[in-house]
Amino acid sequence: MSKPDAEQPAPGAQPVSILRISLGETTSAEAVGDSVAAEEPLEIRVEGRPVAVVMRTPGHDEELAAGFLLSESVVRSPSDVFEISHCPSVSAGSEGNVIDVLLVHADRADLKRLTRHVFTSSSCGICGKGTIEAVHQRITPLAADEVRIDAAQLAGLPEAMRAHQKLFDATGGLHACALFTRDGRMLHLREDVGRHNAVDKVLGRALLDGLLPLSEHVLAVSGRVSFEIMQKALAARVPVVAAVSAPTSLAVRFAQESGQTLACFVRPGGLNLYAGSQRVRASADQAK
Numbered sequence: 152m153s154k155p156d157a158e159q160p161a162p163g164a165q166p167v168s169i170l171r172i173s174l175g176e177t178t179s180a181e182a183v184g185d186s187v188a189a190e191e192p193l194e195i196r197v198e199g200r201p202v203a204v205v206m207r208t209p210g211h212d213e214e215l216a217a218g219f220l221l222s223e224s225v226v227r228s229p230s231d232v233f234e235i236s237h238c239p240s241v242s243a244g245s246e247g248n249v250i251d252v253l254l255v256h257a258d259r260a261d262l263k264r265l266t267r268h269v270f271t272s273s274s275c276g277i278c279g280k281g282t283i284e285a286v287h288q289r290i291t292p293l294a295a296d297e298v299r300i301d302a303a304q305l306a307g308l309p310e311a312m313r314a315h316q317k318l319f320d321a322t323g324g325l326h327a328c329a330l331f332t333r334d335g336r337m338l339h340l341r342e343d344v345g346r347h348n349a350v351d352k353v354l355g356r357a358l359l360d361g362l363l364p365l366s367e368h369v370l371a372v373s374g375r376v377s378f379e380i381m382q383k384a385l386a387a388r389v390p391v392v393a394a395v396s397a398p399t400s401l402a403v404r405f406a407q408e409s410g411q412t413l414a415c416f417v418r419p420g421g422l423n424l425y426a427g428s429q430r431v432r433a434s435a436d437q438a439k
Contacts, residue, residue: 163210202262211341214356219355228361232254298366302421310419329353353370354384403426
């Protein structure tokens with residue numbers, strides 16, 4: 152929940168004045184300061200051409216752009232990216248909200264294949280997306296592998312992630328995504344008002360660091376799992392996705408057909424496996 156009387160909001164948060172009403176034996180009203188999650192549009196351009204506008208929490212914009220282009224199969228490795236930079240202000244109010252990606256082989260990029268709407272909200276980045284089959288035409292499903300993870304270790308990832316959600320502590324209004332190694336070590340965590348933006352930022356960081364393919368990693372998310380999140384994980388070759396909340400029916404179908412492991416309602420006391428149960432050991436001594 153949000154913290155009252157925040158004098159110096161954390162980066163990614165904005166100060167607001169609120170009227171706090173307390174109900175009890177007596178009712179009181181007090182004007183106090185608070186913090187809310189920042190949300191601003193980011194226009195993503197490729198070679199100067201606008202390809203998307205996403206509503207996001209400012210910060211880590213280069214990672215967001217890289218992750219977005221990875222999930223759309225425009226780039227596949229850091230060697231595909233020549234430069235990512237914020238554009239000078241092109242209109243009033245756009246300062247810091249336009250980013251341009253220059254490609255090493257711009258002539259090879261088919262920008263018409265970008266599948267996201269030109270505008271995407273922070274809550275739904277892929278509304279109206281095409282079929283699973285269309286995604287599989289450009290992102291190959293995972294083959295069988297030897298990745299195994301203990302259920303108890305998987306169940307502990309959300310708490311490990313929660314301990315680092317500083318913006319959520321300040322505002323109570325952001326989603327988080329974290330990348331873990333198969334032995335439970337956290338590599339990156341990003342927060343954003345949009346679930347898919349947080350995922351893009353984490354995968355974009357991994358792309359720019361040259362970590363792909365993420366074939367022995369786990370992606371953890373703080374909310375529900377949609378089709379789009381599973382598609383993004385597949386683009387980075389992540390075999391296991393763990394979520395605090397529920398999956399959608401299309402996310403489950405996508406995971407099953409893509410050879411991914413999908414664990415939801417992940418808590419210290421247990422979890423539900425919707426796909427790829429062969430990668431999860433119920434006990435530490437279970438044979439690999």
